[in-house]
Amino acid sequence: MADASLFSSWSQVCAEFPIACRKVELFDGSAERLLYLDHAASTHAPRCVLDRYVHFMAEEYANIHRGTHQLSRSATETFDQCYATVAGFIGGELERGAIVFLGNTTQAIDLVAHVVDPLPGKVLITELEHHSNDLPYRKRGPVLRARVREDGSLDMDHVRDLLRFNRVKLLAVTGASNVTGWMPQIHALARIAHEHGALIALDCAQLLAHQRIEVLDLDDDAHLDFVAGAGHKAYSPFGASFLYGPRWLLDQAPPYLPGGGTASRVTARTAEFVASPDRHQGGTPNIGGVIALAEALRFLDTIGLDRIREHERALTQKAMTAMRAMDGVTLYGPEDPDARLGVLSFNIAGVSDLLAAAALAQERGIACRNGRFCAHVYVDRLLQNQAGATAEPGATPGAVRASFGLYNTLEDVDRLLEGVSMLRDRRWQGRYRVLGPDSENVAQTEAASRCNDRWMAPEG
Numbered sequence: 001m002a003d004a005s006l007f008s009s010w011s012q013v014c015a016e017f018p019i020a021c022r023k024v025e026l027f028d029g030s031a032e033r034l035l036y037l038d039h040a041a042s043t044h045a046p047r048c049v050l051d052r053y054v055h056f057m058a059e060e061y062a063n064i065h066r067g068t069h070q071l072s073r074s075a076t077e078t079f080d081q082c083y084a085t086v087a088g089f090i091g092g093e094l095e096r097g098a099i100v101f102l103g104n105t106t107q108a109i110d111l112v113a114h115v116v117d118p119l120p121g122k123v124l125i126t127e128l129e130h131h132s133n134d135l136p137y138r139k140r141g142p143v144l145r146a147r148v149r150e151d152g153s154l155d156m157d158h159v160r161d162l163l164r165f166n167r168v169k170l171l172a173v174t175g176a177s178n179v180t181g182w183m184p185q186i187h188a189l190a191r192i193a194h195e196h197g198a199l200i201a202l203d204c205a206q207l208l209a210h211q212r213i214e215v216l217d218l219d220d221d222a223h224l225d226f227v228a229g230a231g232h233k234a235y236s237p238f239g240a241s242f243l244y245g246p247r248w249l250l251d252q253a254p255p256y257l258p259g260g261g262t263a264s265r266v267t268a269r270t271a272e273f274v275a276s277p278d279r280h281q282g283g284t285p286n287i288g289g290v291i292a293l294a295e296a297l298r299f300l301d302t303i304g305l306d307r308i309r310e311h312e313r314a315l316t317q318k319a320m321t322a323m324r325a326m327d328g329v330t331l332y333g334p335e336d337p338d339a340r341l342g343v344l345s346f347n348i349a350g351v352s353d354l355l356a357a358a359a360l361a362q363e364r365g366i367a368c369r370n371g372r373f374c375a376h377v378y379v380d381r382l383l384q385n386q387a388g389a390t391a392e393p394g395a396t397p398g399a400v401r402a403s404f405g406l407y408n409t410l411e412d413v414d415r416l417l418e419g420v421s422m423l424r425d426r427r428w429q430g431r432y433r434v435l436g437p438d439s440e441n442v443a444q445t446e447a448a449s450r451c452n453d454r455w456m457a458p459e460g
């Protein structure tokens with residue numbers, strides 16, 4: 001486990017991340033230190049998490065709750081401790097609440113949709129949502145959708161009205177937008193939802209590793225009923241996620257994925273299902289991934305969530321202030337950096353998001369994302385209200401997204417700003433062309449159905 005004394009400075013934190021030393025080859029053949037600004041997509045693991053994962057795979061690897069031998073018993077014990085670590089990280093407990101481990105945030109949200117499906121009433125979502133906090137509900141019935149305001153923040157009056165004039169069973173809302181990083185006031189929303197007899201489910205994919213989450217006691221009006229999060233956005237490997245939720249509701253729902261581990265007795269005609277979490281964890285879970293996730297959360301706790309937030313807020317404020325002052329640059333979303341995580345979506349007049357992201361990567365070694373970020377409703381609203389986008393011929397307009405993680409520094413912000421100036425002043429050197437499903441370079445059948453799988457690369 002990470003030692004607190006190792007992290008008194010941010011350079012010590014950076015030193016924990018092997019990826020922070022990675023160099024990438026630029027289009028002119030030179031090498032540059034990678035500046036990874038795609039933390040909103042996935043976050044690299046620090047050494048302590050990598051070591052913990054490798055140790056499990058090399059020395060402790062065994063299935064859980066299925067064996068008497070030493071390895072199985074010890075893997076079971078280690079895995080079972082992870083429930084308390086994850087619950088503790090979000091201020092939860094395991095008597096009235098339960099943690100269920102799944103594969104990604106989408107699955108965790110889908111389990112919420114499954115659990116509330118038999119309850120009477122509608123699901124209320126918002127225009128801020130990632131598709132993963134929208135489509136699982138829509139699969140089970142029509143949803144209500146609360147509007148965002150001109151600046152991209154949530155219209156709380158509309159939320160209130162929708163709750164007042166409809167029978168709503170669940171308000172499903174993001175803890176922070178993956179497009180603007182904007183954070184709704186989740187406890188105020190929880191209070192309003194509960195006042196109207198609705199539950200609240202928080203999509204914490206973005207929030208988990210960047211801002212302290214307090215689910216609060218079930219008896220507190222402002223408590224959060226469900227919280228979903230995933231390891232790959234919290235400095236641990238892909239393939240492990242969790243849902244925190246009320247035991248009574250989880251236990252009242254039919255098993256999410258009936259199978260091995262979910263039933264205590266099965267005959268040719270009947271099955272007796274166990275209580276949560278095992279009730280919903282059909283089949284072998286991602287044991288190593290869960291152990292690594294718990295290690296990552298301990299690592300974040302050791303550094304201190306409040307310190308992490310303050311550090312990333314400073315980066316966000318510096319980048320936002322500078323970008324807002326740059327002619328020809330449109331930065332989307334609400335202006336107050338205190339209400340935002342370090343997720344900045346922007347456009348440069350006359351430069352497509354595809355080209356901007358390609359030139360930042362190929363000419364400056366900066367890894368950003370571009371496109372519509374699986375949040376089409378929100379991106380459409382932002383582009384409608386703030387404009388600023390330029391699309392490649394035949395492409396849908398989007399934006400470029402730079403997102404900070406805890407090992408980024410103020411110097412990294414300077415490097416990003418220099419890259420944005422380079423684009424704004426048309427100082428890139430390569431000649432770029434679009435690749436993807438329409439180009440001869442990509443296997444048509446494989447790529448044609450993928451969301452947004454187009455990119456640009458320099459010719460020659």
Ligand SMILES: Cc1ncc(COP(=O)(O)O)c(C=O)c1O
Nearest residue numbers: 104105106130132178205206230
């Ligand atoms: C806000 C938000 N919700 C949900 C998801 C889906 O997460 P996952 O890929 O873990 O299913 C993402 C992923 O980017 C996200 O940013």
